[in-house]
Amino acid sequence: MVCFTICINKSFANELAPNRNKSGESTDHIQLKDRYDLFINGEFVPGVEGRYFDTINPSNEEKIAEVAEAGKADIDKAVSSARKAYDKTWSKMLPKERGKYIFRIARLLQESAREFSVIESMDGGKPIRESRDIDVPLSSAHFFYYAGWADKLEYAFPGRTANPLGVAGQIIPWNFPLLMAAWKLAPALATGNTLVLKPAETTPLTAMKLAEVIQEADLPPGVVNIVNGAGETGKFLVNHGDIDKIAFTGSTEVGKYIMKSVAGSGKKYTLELGGKAANIIFEDAAIDQAVEGIVNAIFFNQGHVCCAGSRLYVQEGVAEEVISKLQKRMESLIVGDPLDKNTDIGAINSKMQLNKIKKYVKLGKDEGGTIYQSSCPLPEKGYWFAPTIFTDVSQSNRIVQEEIFGPVLAIQTFRTVDEVILKANNSPYGLSGGLWTDKGSKIFKVTQDIRAGVIWANTFNKFDPASPFGGYKESGVGSEGGIEGLSGYVNLV
Numbered sequence: 001m002v003c004f005t006i007c008i009n010k011s012f013a014n015e016l017a018p019n020r021n022k023s024g025e026s027t028d029h030i031q032l033k034d035r036y037d038l039f040i041n042g043e044f045v046p047g048v049e050g051r052y053f054d055t056i057n058p059s060n061e062e063k064i065a066e067v068a069e070a071g072k073a074d075i076d077k078a079v080s081s082a083r084k085a086y087d088k089t090w091s092k093m094l095p096k097e098r099g100k101y102i103f104r105i106a107r108l109l110q111e112s113a114r115e116f117s118v119i120e121s122m123d124g125g126k127p128i129r130e131s132r133d134i135d136v137p138l139s140s141a142h143f144f145y146y147a148g149w150a151d152k153l154e155y156a157f158p159g160r161t162a163n164p165l166g167v168a169g170q171i172i173p174w175n176f177p178l179l180m181a182a183w184k185l186a187p188a189l190a191t192g193n194t195l196v197l198k199p200a201e202t203t204p205l206t207a208m209k210l211a212e213v214i215q216e217a218d219l220p221p222g223v224v225n226i227v228n229g230a231g232e233t234g235k236f237l238v239n240h241g242d243i244d245k246i247a248f249t250g251s252t253e254v255g256k257y258i259m260k261s262v263a264g265s266g267k268k269y270t271l272e273l274g275g276k277a278a279n280i281i282f283e284d285a286a287i288d289q290a291v292e293g294i295v296n297a298i299f300f301n302q303g304h305v306c307c308a309g310s311r312l313y314v315q316e317g318v319a320e321e322v323i324s325k326l327q328k329r330m331e332s333l334i335v336g337d338p339l340d341k342n343t344d345i346g347a348i349n350s351k352m353q354l355n356k357i358k359k360y361v362k363l364g365k366d367e368g369g370t371i372y373q374s375s376c377p378l379p380e381k382g383y384w385f386a387p388t389i390f391t392d393v394s395q396s397n398r399i400v401q402e403e404i405f406g407p408v409l410a411i412q413t414f415r416t417v418d419e420v421i422l423k424a425n426n427s428p429y430g431l432s433g434g435l436w437t438d439k440g441s442k443i444f445k446v447t448q449d450i451r452a453g454v455i456w457a458n459t460f461n462k463f464d465p466a467s468p469f470g471g472y473k474e475s476g477v478g479s480e481g482g483i484e485g486l487s488g489y490v491n492l493v
């Protein structure tokens, strides 16, 4: 596999791409309605103002379904149903009973894994291979993991009593729609909170399917409420007087808005925001493996990944070899139909995001960077962007400092360990990082000195429900996953 991809030459890859066998995932087994209402108090109900918006498939720009938009009155209804469920049932229930419901959600998700994967890829543009092998299994793994904690909180916090906070407002982004819903719901439910979840406006569908799963799991009405809409809807939730906590994943800009809005209100918050991770290749690394690692770090999920390795630092002695192998590997990446099992890179999530990526690529050129783009053919309809790398950039360039959230990598070289640590830390963000080396001592040194929440050694973008995830600096406040993820939803006495 590695040998094939590295030896493949550009013209061969181009000939191959249009004629290759397509291997499309069937959509026969999925059930989608034309219209989705709000999920409040265990039922699907239209919004008070009766407004709907379309969700489209970014790979062909076709409308998939319309979705009710929640206004202020709907948020009031959702929060008051969550409050009632908290007071009357969920906070009173024996923890092991709560656990049973969460296990049930996990199992039902597993049973419908194929359907969830296809819908995730249709609504958001990510390759089916990723939604099938990563997003959906990790989502059910998250529910399984936190279901197990529900009746063991005294072991998570020895000597303390962990009381739920009450009602949580949860706002999630479009890059991992189902997985982010799982990250938010599972720990909140396990600790006895009820919640109102707001998915992102371009990817509401798997959350609505999750609402169906929650109905099927027979959760008491009002424990989970799911309301759709864009930023305005999110604001109503953030500023609602009767929520106890906001959990947010998304842009640093909105994270700052939330911090300001809840200041002085007594509401707790966790914020999982942007990133600009350094991925560091030392001369002693296994180079072919590192090249695969670079590809995974920046091109996974079209680069719509908060912890993406979007800044590459290569030690000078191997820079030429690494960059030329990377360019060859890029030529073999297949960009196209998200439902095709051969696809490596799917559609850009929205036109807005595509425009943002284009703006940064122009900026990179204007700043004097040397651009290299894969020559892969791009489909005519839909939102697409070819895998892109920039060399000849410097630390002060905007494409090195700012989050692009697309398949665009900025490459620099370095000589010494100290130099690369300085460069890696020269960022407003601190979410993740990675290094590739044969030396354990270097792993200890670099992982200790880089100010980031998660650092991978000789791998990248690996996730596990038991492992905490969260950032420093402008990357956020608090952690999700693991025991740390429980602590964001409890008052300890």
Ligand code: NAI
Pocket (backbone or CB within 6 Å): 171, 172, 173, 174, 175, 198, 199, 200, 201, 229, 230, 231, 232, 233, 234, 235, 238, 249, 250, 251, 252, 254, 255, 257, 272, 273, 274, 275, 305, 306, 353, 356, 403, 404, 405
């Ligand atoms: P965003 O931060 O606006 O959206 C994330 C979520 O917040 C969505 O559900 C959105 O409806 C909601 N939201 C927006 N404004 C809000 C407000 N004032 N109050 C409450 N909720 C609000 O992100 P957007 O605009 O979709 O993407 C812009 C950039 O943000 C991306 O290009 C990327 O750089 C970054 N981003 C980072 C993510 C991450 O996981 N770190 C995820 C999504 C975006």
Ligand code: MG
Pocket (backbone or CB within 6 Å): 055, 056, 057, 058, 122, 123, 124, 202, 203, 204
């Ligand atoms: Mg969509």
